[in-house]
Amino acid sequence: MDQSATAxxxxxxxxxxxxxxxTAAQVEKLRxxxxxxxxxxxxAYIYCERQNGRLLAREIDPIPxxxxxxxxxxxxxxxxxxxxxxxxxxxxxxxxxxMVHSHPFSQRPGFxxxxxxxxxxxxxxxxxxxxxxxxxxxxxxxRGVDTAVYTDPTExxxxxxxxxxxxxxxxxxxxxxxxxxxxxxxxxxxxxxSIRALTDDGQQQVADTTVGIAGLGGLGSMxxxxxxxxxxxxxxxxxxxxxxxSNLPRIYGATAADIGRDKVDVVGEQVVRANPDAEIRAYNxxxxxxxxxxxxxxxxxxxxxxxxxxxxxxxxFATRHLRYYIDGGVAIETDDDxxxxxxxxxxxxxxxxxxxxxxxxxxxxxxxxxxxEMSDDEIEADIERGYIxxxxxxxxxxxxxxxxMAASSISRLFTKLVTGYSSxxxxxxxxxxxxxxxxxxxxxxxxxxxxGADGMLGVGEQAFETDALVGGDIDVSSPASExxxxxxxxxxxxxxxxxxxxxxxxxxxxxxxxPDPAGTASAAGPAAQAIESTAWGSTADPGAAxxxxxxxxxxxxxxxxxxxxxxxxxxxxxxxxxxxxLAVLAxxxxxxxxxxx
Amino acid sequence: MNPNRVVPExxxxxxxxxxxxxxxxxxxxxxxxxxxxxxxxxxxxxxNSDGTRFGDVIFDLSRTYPRKQPxxxxxxxxxxxxxxxxxxxxxxxxxxxxxxxxxxxxPDWDPAEHDLKTMFNVLEVSLENPRAKNPLMEA
Numbered sequence: 001m002d003q004s005a006t007a008x009x010x011x012x013x014x015x016x017x018x019x020x021x022x023t024a025a026q027v028e029k030l031r032x033x034x035x036x037x038x039x040x041x042x043x044a045y046i047y048c049e050r051q052n053g054r055l056l057a058r059e060i061d062p063i064p065x066x067x068x069x070x071x072x073x074x075x076x077x078x079x080x081x082x083x084x085x086x087x088x089x090x091x092x093x094x095x096x097x098x099m100v101h102s103h104p105f106s107q108r109p110g111f112x113x114x115x116x117x118x119x120x121x122x123x124x125x126x127x128x129x130x131x132x133x134x135x136x137x138x139x140x141x142x143r144g145v146d147t148a149v150y151t152d153p154t155e156x157x158x159x160x161x162x163x164x165x166x167x168x169x170x171x172x173x174x175x176x177x178x179x180x181x182x183x184x185x186x187x188x189x190x191x192x193x194s195i196r197a198l199t200d201d202g203q204q205q206v207a208d209t210t211v212g213i214a215g216l217g218g219l220g221s222m223x224x225x226x227x228x229x230x231x232x233x234x235x236x237x238x239x240x241x242x243x244x245x246s247n248l249p250r251i252y253g254a255t256a257a258d259i260g261r262d263k264v265d266v267v268g269e270q271v272v273r274a275n276p277d278a279e280i281r282a283y284n285x286x287x288x289x290x291x292x293x294x295x296x297x298x299x300x301x302x303x304x305x306x307x308x309x310x311x312x313x314x315x316x317f318a319t320r321h322l323r324y325y326i327d328g329g330v331a332i333e334t335d336d337d338x339x340x341x342x343x344x345x346x347x348x349x350x351x352x353x354x355x356x357x358x359x360x361x362x363x364x365x366x367x368x369x370x371x372x373e374m375s376d377d378e379i380e381a382d383i384e385r386g387y388i389x390x391x392x393x394x395x396x397x398x399x400x401x402x403x404x405m406a407a408s409s410i411s412r413l414f415t416k417l418v419t420g421y422s423s424x425x426x427x428x429x430x431x432x433x434x435x436x437x438x439x440x441x442x443x444x445x446x447x448x449x450x451x452g453a454d455g456m457l458g459v460g461e462q463a464f465e466t467d468a469l470v471g472g473d474i475d476v477s478s479p480a481s482e483x484x485x486x487x488x489x490x491x492x493x494x495x496x497x498x499x500x501x502x503x504x505x506x507x508x509x510x511x512x513x514x515p516d517p518a519g520t521a522s523a524a525g526p527a528a529q530a531i532e533s534t535a536w537g538s539t540a541d542p543g544a545a546x547x548x549x550x551x552x553x554x555x556x557x558x559x560x561x562x563x564x565x566x567x568x569x570x571x572x573x574x575x576x577x578x579x580x581x582l583a584v585l586a587x588x589x590x591x592x593x594x595x596x597x
Numbered sequence: 598m599n600p601n602r603v604v605p606e607x608x609x610x611x612x613x614x615x616x617x618x619x620x621x622x623x624x625x626x627x628x629x630x631x632x633x634x635x636x637x638x639x640x641x642x643x644x645n646s647d648g649t650r651f652g653d654v655i656f657d658l659s660r661t662y663p664r665k666q667p668x669x670x671x672x673x674x675x676x677x678x679x680x681x682x683x684x685x686x687x688x689x690x691x692x693x694x695x696x697x698x699x700x701x702x703x704p705d706w707d708p709a710e711h712d713l714k715t716m717f718n719v720l721e722v723s724l725e726n727p728r729a730k731n732p733l734m735e736a
Contacts, residue, residue, distance in 0.1 A: 288660065309661055316599075359664070366665040366706055373659055381688040449599070449663060449708045456599050 010116075010148070014178045015159035017151050018134060020048065020098060021322045022057045023353030023457075024167035025444075027175060033062040034102035034140045041076035043068060046098040046138070047090045051460035052293050054164075055096050055136065056322050058458040061086065075114070076101050091130045098136035108176055109141035111148060119148055120156065127153030136161055144176035166322050167354030169423045182208050184233055187277070191231055202419035203231055207277075209418050210234035212298030214287035214314055216263040217241070218250030218398055219328055220304030222407035224267050225252050227414065228275040235271060235280040236298055236488075237264040238287040250400045268491035276493040285486045288313045292461050294488070300324045300417065302410060306396070308368050315358040318350050319451045320459050324417060325350040327358060328410045332397040340397075343432030345406040347425075348442075349413060353457050355426045356442035359450040402432055598662050600626050603713075607632055610713045632656040632667075632713060639675065640725050646674040655695060656716060663708035667716055670695035682727040698723075 022030075026046075034042040044062045048055035065071050067082045078086070090097045099122070103109035111119070119137050126135055127150065137148040138161075147161035163177035186207045188195060195203045211232050213220050216239040224235065243251060243258045243266055251263065253270035264282035271278050283290045287303075287310050295301065301323060303314040311327055318325035326349055333342035350357045358364060371392055374382065382388045409428055416424040426442040446452050603626060611622050614634065621635040634654040643650050652672035659665070671685070673696045681687065689697035700723055703711070 312661060312664065364661075364664045367702065369661045369665040370702065373661070375690050378689050381686070447709055449602070454602065456601075459601070 009157045011157070011159045013159055014162045014180050015149060015151060016162075016180050016183075018053055018055060018136075018149055019162040019164055019180065020046075020055045020057065020136060020138075020147065021164045021166065021458075022046070023322065023351075024165055024170045025353045026057050026060050027165055027171060029060050029062075030100060030140060031172075033060075034100065035104050035142060039073050039104045040071060041073065041104060042071065042102050043076045043078055044100045045086055045090070046100060046136075047093075047095040048098060048136075049458055049460040050094075050096050050134070051321065052296050054296075054322075055098070055134075055161075056458040056460050057098075058095065073105070077118070087126065091126075091133055096134055096136065098138055100138040100140060102140045104142075106141040108144035108146075109139045110146050111137070111139055115139065119150075119158065123150050123153050123156070123158075138163075143173065145178075147178050166324070167351040169420060170351075170354055184208060184277075186231065194230065198415070198419045198421055202421060205418045205420075206231040206415070207233055209299045210236070210297055211414075212236040212238070212287075212290075212295055212301040214238045214301065214303045214310055215305035216251070216267040217247065217304065217306070218400060218403040219330065219406055219410075220302070221250075221252045221254070221263075221267045221270070222403055223302055223304060223328070223410050224271050225274050226407060226411040228271040228278050230411065230415070231275065233275065233277045233279065235268075235278060236283070236290065236294055237268060237280055238283040238285060238290045239263045240285050246395075250398060250403055265489060265491065268489075269496060272491055272493050272496055278492070280491040281488040282491055283486055283488050286310060289486045290488075291486075292317075296321045296323070296461075298323060300326060300414060302414070303327045304329075304410075307372055308365065309372055312358060312364055312369075315350055316450050316456060319352045319357055320456045320461070322352050322458050325357075326410055326413055326417075328406050330398070330402045330406050332399065332402065334397060340433070343402055345402060345409065345428075345430045345432070347406060347409050347413060347428040349417065349424055349426050351426075352451055353444060356444055357448060357451045360445040360448045360452075361427075361442065405430060405432070598626070598630065598658060598660050603658065603662065606713045610717055613714055614717065626658075630658045630660060630662070632658065640721075642678050642727075643724065644676055644679075645672060653695070654698075654720065655692060656713060663712065666700075666703055666706045666711070667713070669698040669700045669716070669720055671698045672696075677727050684723060684727045 030044060030046075033044055036042065042062070044060055046057050047059045047061065048057050050056075063078045063082060063086075067078055068076060069079045070077045087097050101115075115137075119135075122137075123135055126133070131152075131154045133153065135150045135153045139146050145163065147163060148158050149161040150156075150158050160178045162180040164179075165171070165175065165177065168175075182204050184207045186195075186200070186203050188200070191203050194206075198206070209232055211227055211234070213224050213235065216224065216237055220239070224237070228235075239262070241263050242260055243254050243263055245256070245259055247263075248254055248256065248259075251258075251267065253273075254266050258266045262282070262284040264280075264284050268280040268282045271280055281294065287295070287305070295317060301314050301318060303311050303325065305311055305314075306329075311329075314325050315327065317323070326347065328345070328347045330345045331342070332340055335341050348358065348361070348363075349355055371379070371382075371388060379388065379392060383390055383392075409430070413424050413428070416422045425439045427440040429438045429440070430436065431438075444451050448455055451457050607622070607624050610632070614620060614622070614637075618638050620637045622633065623635070624632040632655070634656075636651045637654050639650045639652050641650075643652070645652055652675045654672075655670040657668040657670065659667070670691050673691070673694050675685070675696075677685075684699045686697040686699040689699075691697045698720070700716075700719060703715075703719065
């Protein structure tokens, strides 16, 4: 064979264009198969769903001896017919195949020269047939793996493939894997104390982690602020609600001036103030409406929502995309005498394929879901019929200390999860009355409708074959498809600074940014205006702030719903102009009178 | 909702119904999240505004299916012995031209065991005896 004609171009670098994602359970299955005591090399395929630069492992397919042309201590390769069948089936289904073989004699293996040639021959064969499908390779040793990928198999350029293991801490023995270089920097001075606890690498992991938070109320706002101070820089927020007066005791940083503003904006601004490096993509909508590709970029999704349907969506989403989901919630029960009988918090980590998901634990009360989906009219009618109790319409009791406990528990779990300084708990339950903290290990159920054998583990965006369907040609796009996609507001330190410096008095008398001839400011939408109003409040002179506070303290609930802080400030500004004009007029009048006399 | 699970369910339901009659089935798993059975022959006693027993049925799955049993709607002009029994829930929101069919919540609904065929069987039982307080219990 002509070596020059077959040589690949190996960068030795880990590509940032693709990453292989496996669950710890899948890794153990691979190890168990490929590293047997007999020291024979073995082969397996990993079939992956390709989603936004991530190769989500859906299935591990070990190739037994009878299906191999060679299987000995120094070489292994499936029969050609088996290769054709397995690779063809995977490619036809749109899956990316990763070819795995072992070096049982090695702790931290690398590809041999023979491996190089074989990989190149695969590329030449499959690259012509399936030019759009990347080709991946893994060699497994006892303590580590090495990887290779042809992102474009029509070209000989070959890179290393980063590997992300979901639930890595549960591996029997640690596994060294190639990983992509960090893409953000850490201010070592600012984070000096936490670096002393978590190391440079740990703090870097925090900074590299993108966090999605569903629900920015009492619990979600605290979690967001804790994580921002902790060094998280990339956030995606989703909450459809605006700040109400009854939220003020619990949403951190929210003031009376924020009443009527989107929660995601109010909390987003607080987050940026806590961490000027933070950037928030804020969706004033349900988490289900966030574009799937955006939510899939979140390494960790945190659910701090009061709707079960939103929790279950996050749970399902994490399972499909092999992302971590931390579900947090608190509850207070009272008796007829309005005494607190129970005060509890639940925090559950969903590490797909590794820990139980919400459905595995039966946290999916159908009756609760049914009531949640009912319209006000339907609830009214069902109450009249006696199907449901009147109290379904009453808000649940909530207090900030309980939220604080849950928020800190979530943040601690997040810290362990991301930095790896200690294994995160699977399920934490605390009882506020008895001061009990219970930590429970969980396991996924094979029968689970979400993460079990017939579930959605690693399937990525929802899609399926339409050929053989009843009814035939219909649109079956995913729930948060582009058609439904909502727009995000981006909140950064820059947007806050701009808002602060650009504020002025517009022609209509309202306070806002300087006119934008290009019309670009309008693209930021109402949320951007909301940012400006808060920035204004923070830089207003003490007298105005004091006046505002006084006004707030005597406000009736009805008046809370009307003018925002910005509007009130603009009124104050207008009033001051008027006073100034009066003073000038008086001065001119006095001068005129004096000149007359 | 897992479309990969729902699609085979729809197909199995289609097969099951086809053994008894020949309605038109369609579905939308993208927007409306529903399965429609058109021109279904209702049991004796039911009649539409044209004086026949044929009516349409919608299984409203919602995103939470199969964790929760689907809602059921039937053609709004269906009447039972000239009357509108309590199972026809006029006050509830329904798609245009339909009325909610108040099928009782199955206390033992188990997504691992139950599916659209279960729902259809339950509906059939209920349609047979729509004046019963709980048609399922009395079936």
